[in-house]
Amino acid sequence: MTHLNLLLLAAGDPKQGGSIQFVLMGGIILVFWLFMIRPQAKKAKEQKKFIEELQKGAKIVTIAGIHASIFKVNEDGTLTIEVNPGSYLKIEKSAISQEWTAALNKPVVAAK
Structure with a gap:
């Protein structure tokens, strides 16, 4: 059947x-x-x-794979990030990857 x-x-x-x-x-x-x-x-x-809790100094990874730290949280829904010392980019908050940022900030366990 x-x-x-x-x-x-x-x-x-x-x-x-x-x-x-x-x-x-x-x-x-x-x-x-x-x-x-x-x-x-x-x-x-x-x-x-996650996006609402982003603060200055936090280490992040964008969805494009750019590793940076937050330099300034702007009022218009954007962030100014510092890629290298003195090198800044303005990006949308929605361009931050939650998974990759969590993996970047996960504490590293020392191998014995």
Whole structure:
């Protein structure tokens, strides 16, 4: 039997009005929400919190792979970063990679 036949058999009597189909559709929507929408919303919330907490002097990595430290947090949603001493770039806050910055700032464990 194919999967379609099994679903049709599970649907039961056509006189019931298809209540089983509504339950199955609700289950599909619930699974979609649990595995797709919820994790993306959580990640977006963490990214927003990370960007709001950026301060002067923090070591960062941009999504383009530029390693720098924050020289100034501007009021217009941008940052002035210092790439080398005396070399500054103005970038958007959203251009900071949360994952790469966390990896850069992770404490290094000494090998024994």
